[in-house]
Amino acid sequence: MTDPAPPRPDPAPTVSRARYDRERRARQEAESLLEAKSRELYVVNQRLMRQAEALEQAVRDRTADLEAARAQAEAASAAKSVFLASMSHEIRTPLNGVLGMAAALGDTPLSVAQRDMLAVIIDSGDMLLSVLNDILDLSKIEAGRFELEDVPFDLAEAVRSVERMHALKAEEKGLDFGVQVRGAGWVRGDPNRLRQVLGNLVSNAIKFTERGLVRVLADLSPPDAAGGVLLRLVVADTGQGIGDDRMAQLFTPYAQGGPAVARQYGGTGLGLSIARQFCRMMGGDLTAESRPGFGSTFTATVRLAVAEAPPLAQPGAVERDFAERLRRQPLSILAAEDNGTNQLVLKGLLRRFDLRVDIVPNGRVAVEAWHRDRPDLILMDVQMPLMNGIEATQAIRRAEAEARRPRTPIIALSANAMRHQIEEYLAVGMDGNVTKPIRRAELIEAIVAVLPRPAPAARACDRPDAVCTPRAG
């Protein structure tokens, strides 16, 4: 089968050979130009890709560097907190010695001039201790290791104690200092931290006010259904006030109102930052308002819980009862403490009582002395060479169980102990804890609390915040 032939195209217009050759050469040249351009483009593209890759690598490296720097900074900050904590601890130990010995010195006959000097030593030591405690608090807060107490206390009394502490200073400056307490009663919470917050606000108000008033209002809300109460502490003054530019820095640690403040008034600039963190940990906040030149008002809020008022205890009664008890029943105490100064402090604190104190330098000797002398009570330092207080306690408790001996009360003497550590002491068989620097009243309270109840009077264990472990014998 054949198709009809297609129509013939017009005869092609002829082109001269020379023209044809020219066109072809021109085309070939254009093609090789195109090739060269393509190659060039490829090379440039490769270079761009390498450059992009290098840039990305640079970004990755830079990011890794930053990451490393951040980790390093965090590690450094953690190390700083640990260092601050241990350094404060290291300073506190000798300071305890100074303060303890100074207190003991107060029990010896002194001339009036010597008493004045002693008062200065104790004041200065207390001040140093409070700065140290501030630094320690802050490093604990920053490390997230701060633990609040939860004990019943008299709110009005806590506020009044702050008032008493600052009344003299206010009077010296000729300030009209007034404290009003509204709706207060017994509450549960952390009384020491609360006093610390209020104390810093009041001390600031007095410090930065030259004339006029400092007013404190403590206002406790009625309890809600769950027994929760909101405490509002308002501290207002007619002092120099705080400029807008400083307001932003007010709660930043170590930030004072310029270097002149430290020169003129002292202080470290930690007070407000710690106070605010405490308030926040206690479910509230701390805020400030001020009109420069007219005064400032600080408002702290914290959440507390209502508590039952305990039966009345008279001040000094514990020590008197203790002395009374010793007259009826002799007491021998074994104390394990490696630090010579602390040994002297302990002796000094107990000197006025008619009892026997044997002091040994470590846990191992303590266990031996316990076997040999059968003391009525042991005061046990926690950190000691050769055998520490925890190991010694465990050894004694084991020996008691094996020999079916009656249990000897053991009180931990801890430096800077936290709640979970105290729980650990109790778990290994200790009966109580006294935190250094040791105050006589606290020591006696703890001793009374762990001793078997004397037949006639039973006072000590009525106190709700004393550690009382019921035991036989």
Add this chain to the structure above:
Amino acid sequence: MKGMVFVELLQMAEELLGEDVVDDVLDRCDLSTGGAYNAVGNYPCSELMTLVQAFSSHVGTPVPELQRRFGHWMHARFVKSYPGFFTDKPDALSMFESIEDEVHVEVRKLYPDVELPRFETERIADQALRLTYRSSRPLSDFCHGLVEACLDHYGQPAQVARRDLSGGGESVAEFTVRLGG
């Protein structure tokens, strides 16, 4: 010199004189390329001058006149290939003003190694402009043709005065363009 100029010159010649004449002229000239040009190549400027000279003798039109016509031709080619440059300019004066900073910038993107003449402009009145052309190549007449064609394109009557300021191996032509009669 960019091959496009050669290709366009030959195109114009073919249109005016026919392919056979152009082939003849090319055969008679002494050209490094043998007369084979493409738009993306680069060729010596002297060959362009040789070609212009050859066509001029062939048709008996003086070289300057031929260059000028070629300027008109080239302008038409620009309008056709790159209309975008023209649509956003209201008149010829703004077109002249945009050559250096707009048109040449685009040309350099395509041909980084291109050698371009310089066009300086100066407004001397609202409707008047001084355009100075500078080039290492003797193409002032070609430029003149371009200027005229551009004015024609915008359809505005205008007066063009030209002053030759060439010297030191450089062609310099100063055009004073006044719009309106």
